[in-house]
Amino acid sequence: MERSKLHSSANETLLSKKELMIGGLSASWLAEKYGTPLIVYDEEKIRNQIHDYKQAFHEVQADFRLAYACKAFCSTYMCQIAQEEGLWLDVVSGGELFTALKSGFQPNHILMHGNNKTKEELEFAVTSQIGLIVVDNFHEIEVLGEILNRTGQSIDIMIRVSPGVDVHTHDFISTGQQDSKFGFDLYSGQVEEAIIAIKKYHRMRLMGIHAHIGSQIFDAEGFGVAAKRMADLSKKIERELDVMTHILNLGGGLGIRYTSEDTPMPLETLVEEVVLAARKAYESDGLSLPLIMLEPGRSIVAEAGTTIYRVGSRKEIPGLRTYVAVDGGMTDNPRLALYGAKYEAVIANKMNANKEELVSIAGKACESGDMLIWDIELPKAEPGDLLAVFCTGAYNYSMASNYNRIPRPAVVFVREGQSKLVLRRETYDDLLHLEMNTDFSSFS
Numbered sequence: 001m002e003r004s005k006l007h008s009s010a011n012e013t014l015l016s017k018k019e020l021m022i023g024g025l026s027a028s029w030l031a032e033k034y035g036t037p038l039i040v041y042d043e044e045k046i047r048n049q050i051h052d053y054k055q056a057f058h059e060v061q062a063d064f065r066l067a068y069a070c071k072a073f074c075s076t077y078m079c080q081i082a083q084e085e086g087l088w089l090d091v092v093s094g095g096e097l098f099t100a101l102k103s104g105f106q107p108n109h110i111l112m113h114g115n116n117k118t119k120e121e122l123e124f125a126v127t128s129q130i131g132l133i134v135v136d137n138f139h140e141i142e143v144l145g146e147i148l149n150r151t152g153q154s155i156d157i158m159i160r161v162s163p164g165v166d167v168h169t170h171d172f173i174s175t176g177q178q179d180s181k182f183g184f185d186l187y188s189g190q191v192e193e194a195i196i197a198i199k200k201y202h203r204m205r206l207m208g209i210h211a212h213i214g215s216q217i218f219d220a221e222g223f224g225v226a227a228k229r230m231a232d233l234s235k236k237i238e239r240e241l242d243v244m245t246h247i248l249n250l251g252g253g254l255g256i257r258y259t260s261e262d263t264p265m266p267l268e269t270l271v272e273e274v275v276l277a278a279r280k281a282y283e284s285d286g287l288s289l290p291l292i293m294l295e296p297g298r299s300i301v302a303e304a305g306t307t308i309y310r311v312g313s314r315k316e317i318p319g320l321r322t323y324v325a326v327d328g329g330m331t332d333n334p335r336l337a338l339y340g341a342k343y344e345a346v347i348a349n350k351m352n353a354n355k356e357e358l359v360s361i362a363g364k365a366c367e368s369g370d371m372l373i374w375d376i377e378l379p380k381a382e383p384g385d386l387l388a389v390f391c392t393g394a395y396n397y398s399m400a401s402n403y404n405r406i407p408r409p410a411v412v413f414v415r416e417g418q419s420k421l422v423l424r425r426e427t428y429d430d431l432l433h434l435e436m437n438t439d440f441s442s443f444s
Contacts (some may be wrong), residue, residue, distance in 0.1 A: 001100075003240075006227070007379060012191070014017060018156070018349070018350075018351055018352055019348060019349050019351055020150060020306075020346060020348035020349075020351055020386075020388050021385060021416030022040050022042055022044065022306055022307070022414055023040075023042045023044065023415050023416065023417070023418075023419075024075065024414070024416055024417030024418075025414050025417060025418075025419060027040075027308050027349065027388055028348070028386060029349035029384050030308060030412065030414070030419065031308050031310065031386055033419070034410050034419075034421065034425070035410065035425055036310040036328070036331050036386070037307055037308065037309050037310075037326070037327055037328030037409040037410075038307065038308045038311055038409055038410055038412060039305055039306075039307050039332070039392060039393075039396065039409055039410070039411045040305070040306050040307070040308060040410070040411075040412050040413075040414055041304050041305050041393055041411070041412070041413045041414070041422075042304045042305075042306075042414060042415070043081070043304070043413045043414065043415040045215065045304035045330075045414055046097075046300060046301055046304045047081065047085060049267075049299065049303075049304070049441070050066070050085045050087065050301050051085075052268065052350050053066055053267065053271065053294075053296065053300075054066070054086075055268070055313055055323055056267055056271035056272065057271060057275070057292075058270040059268065059272065060271065060272050060275045060276065060288065060352070062279070062292050063289075063290075063291040063292065064291065064292045064293070064294070065088060065247075065291060065292075066087050066088065066089035066293075066294055066295075066296065067087060067089060067090040067111055067134070067293065067294070067295045068082040068087045068088070068089055068090065068295075068296065068297060068300060069090045069252050069295045069296060069297025069298075070089055070090060070091050070092070070096045070099070070100065070297070071090075071092050071096070071297060071398060072297030072300070072302070072393075072394040072395060072398060072434075073297075073301050073305070073393060073394060073395075073396075073398055074096050074099055074100075074303050075099070075214055075411065075422050075423055076102055076103035076399065077103070077302075077413065077420070077422045078301070078422075079099065079100050079103035080103050080104065080105070080107045080407050082105070083103075083104070083105050083106065083109075084273060085116045086108075087253040088109045088110065088111060088131065089105055089109065089110045089111070090111055090113060090252075090297070091110060091111070091112050091113070092112070092113045092114050093114065093121065093122050094118070094120065094197075096133075097110065097112065097121070097124060097125060097128065097130070097282060098124075099120040099338060099344075099436065101128060104441060107123075107128045107129050107130045107131070107392065107419060108129060108130065108131045109131050109136060110128075110130040110131055110132075111130065111131055111132035111133070111158075111405075112130060112132070112133050112134065112263060113134050113136070113160075114136060114160045115132075115136045115137065115181050115182050116136075116137075116214070117136070117140055117143075118142050119147070122140070122143055122144050122147055123147050123151075123262040123404055125155075126144075126148065126153055126155055127151065127153075129153070129155075130155075131156060132155075132156050132157065132158060132207065133155055133156075133157045133158075133357070134157070134158045134159075134160050134249070135157050135158065135159050135160065135204075135208050135343050135351055136160045136183055136184075137183075137184070137199070138193075138197060140176055141194065141197050141198055141201070141204075142197075143243075144157075144183060144201075144204065144278075145200070145201035145203070145204065148201060148203035148204065149203065151199070153203065154203040154204070154205060155203070155204065155205070156189050156205045156207045157198070157205065157206055157207065158206070158207055158208045158209060158210045158247060158249055159184060159189055159191065159192050159194055159195065159206065159208075159209055159210065160182060160183035160184065160211070161184055161186050161209055161210065161211050161230065162180050162184065162185050162186060162211075163186055163211040163213060163225070163230065164183060164186055164229070165211075165213045165222050165225050165226045165229075176330050182212070183210070183211075183212075186233065187354075188367070189235070190242070191294065192235060192236075192237065192241065195241050195243055196241065199241075200362060206243060206245075207245070207246050207247050208246050208247030208248060208249060208290060208291075208293075209230050209233065209234065209247070209248060209249065210244045210249040210251065211226045211229070211248075211250060211251065212228050212249075212251025212252065212253065212295070213226050213248070213250075213251065213253060213416050214253050215252070215253040215255075215298065216253065216255040216298070217253045217254060217255050218255045218262070218264045219264060219265050219270070219273075220265065220267055220269075220270050220273035220274050220277060223250055223273075223274045223277065223278075224273070224274070224277030224278075224281070225279035226250060227248065227274070227277050227281045227282075228277070228281040229252065230248055230281075230328075231278070231281035231282045231284070231285045232281075232285060234248075234282070234287060234290075235286070237379050238287075242389060245290060246291060247290055247291045247293050248278060248282075248289075248290045248291070248292055248293065249293040249294075249295070250274065250278070250292065250293070250294060251294070251295050252294060252295040252296045252297050252298070252299070253298075254267070254270060254294075254296055254299040255298075255299070256298055256299055256302045256303055256391065256394075257303070257391070258302075258342055258343055258390075258391045259342045259343065259344050260344075261342065267299070273321050274292075274294075275289075275292060278292060297394060298394040298395065301393040301394050302391050302392075302393045302394035302395075303391050303393065304388055304393045305391065305392045305393020305394070305396065306388050306389065306391075306392060307328065307332065307333065307388070307389045307392040307396065307409075308348060308383075308388050309326035309327055309328050309386070309387045309388075309389070310326065310327045310384065310386060311324060311325070311326055311347075311381050311382065311383055311384065311385040311386070311387055312325045312326060312327060312364070313325045313383070313385075314381070317350045318363075321359075321360055322357060322358070322359045322360070323359070323360055323361075323362045324359045324360070324361055324362065324378075324381045324387075325361075325362045325363070326361060326362070326363065326364070326372070326387050327364055327433055328363060328364065328372075328409060329363015329364050329365050329370045329372060330363050330365050330367065330370040330371075330372075330403070331363070331365055331400060331401050331402065331403050331404065331408070332367070332397065332400045332408065332409050333372060333389070333392060333396045333400075334399050334401070335395060335396065335399070336371055336372060336373070337369050337370070337371075337397040338399075342373070343373050343389050343390065343391060343392070344376075344389075344390050344391075345361065345372075345373055345376060345378070345387055345388060345389040345390065346378070346387075346388050347378055347379045347385050347387060347389075348379055348385075348386040348387065348388040348441050349385055349386050350379045350385065351426055353379035353380075355377040355378055355379055356378075356379060356380055357377070357378060357379075357380055357381070358375055358376070358377050359374040359375075359376060359378060359381060360373065360374045360375055360376070360415045361376065361387065361389075364404075364406070365403055365404050365406065366404055367403075372389060372424070373389070383441040397409070397411055397423070402431060403425075405428075405431050407425060407426030407427060407428065407430065407431065408423075408425070408426045409426055410423060410425035411423035411424060
């Protein structure tokens with residue numbers, strides 16, 4: 001990591017009053033060094049959140065396993081942090097698995113999800129000897145079984161179940177309801193059929209049940225309902241199919257505070273309630289509580305991420321609205337366009353200035369829907385100012401695109417006054433790296 005000379009003196013105290021500081025570095029120094037838009041991760045926040053998860057499980061004396069959900073944000077450095085902190089990795093594609101392996105992550109601590117894993121992805125997972133595959137459908141059982149028979153390898157699996165739990169979140173990120181593309185339906189006998197099919201392949205070792213109910217969840221009620229249904233299912237398949245389950249994977253989905261409207265339950269309280277509900281459910285069915293597995297992603301990295309933009313143009317419509325445009329937008333953060341997501345932001349170089357105008361933050365893409373924030377009170381935003389949008393660490397860079405041929409931003413990790421470039425900014429040349437020969441004589 002590189003240390004800023006600017007912040008090695010008493011200037012740091014002065015700057016901290018005027019400017020947003022992240023990990024001991026000012027937003028203006030980061031923007032000057034790395035350009036904008038820039039996604040900045042406070043590494044200490046990430047590691048502290050992981051420690052809080054572990055402590056919460058230790059407090060309730062439960063056997064547990066945490067797998068970081070790579071889809072929230074995936075890079076080789078993030079995978080290395082996860083490994084240093086003793087986490088597993090939850091990958092959902094061959095690309096995420098490739099990234100994890102290139103980072104040096106140990107394969108036997110990787111699990112793979114996906115509702116339509118290709119034959120190539122499954123073969124990649126098997127030959128890489130990853131720790132678990134979460135089987136999602138009947139087709140996958142057949143394809144995986146053929147790969148295992150052909151390669152002579154064996155693998156641990158879990159079966160994903162749609163638990164029929166509706167939670168209060170956006171429809172696009174609710175995954176536990178019965179009408180879902182994910183998993184085997186709990187109520188039509190599909191789970192039992194799937195287990196019978198799995199038992200035909202002796203190279204598949206069924207370790208447990210997976211039941212994910214959605215994302216951005218603020219209380220433990222849905223997890224408790226899912227745990228009870230999985231306990232009942234475990235008892236049924238043990239009695240009827242002679243199958244023991246050793247792991248209960250309740251997925252991820254723990255919510256975070258994006259704005260003051262969000263009221264997530266404290267992490268330690270949520271973990272406690274989830275574990276106690278699961279323990280009660282299994283004990284009431286005469287079963288021992290299995291190992292509890294969670295797959296946090298957003299709740300580990302979202303609040304650690306801040307995106308810094310440079311303010312550009314303004315458009316004032318008298319009596320209606322003032323638009324302030326920045327040099328990024330839906331290409332680095334499509335969540336408002338997708339989910340109506342809300343954020344809080346500040347003028348990073350005017351932290352001690354009074355709020356004096358109500359504006360809406362527009363992106364630079366040629367799309368009317370390219371907005372980052374509607375109606376936010378800020379100090380007077382002028383061209384060249386820096387806008388910092390908070391809680392952009394999850395599903396921002398992961399879903400970034402090159403719409404309008406806009407290069408994706410750089411990603412920097414900061415810690416104790418030092419910075420580390422983790423993903424460099426794309427260049428215009430990068431936009432052409434997949435282009436092939438356009439000479440018409442090359443057609444075949």
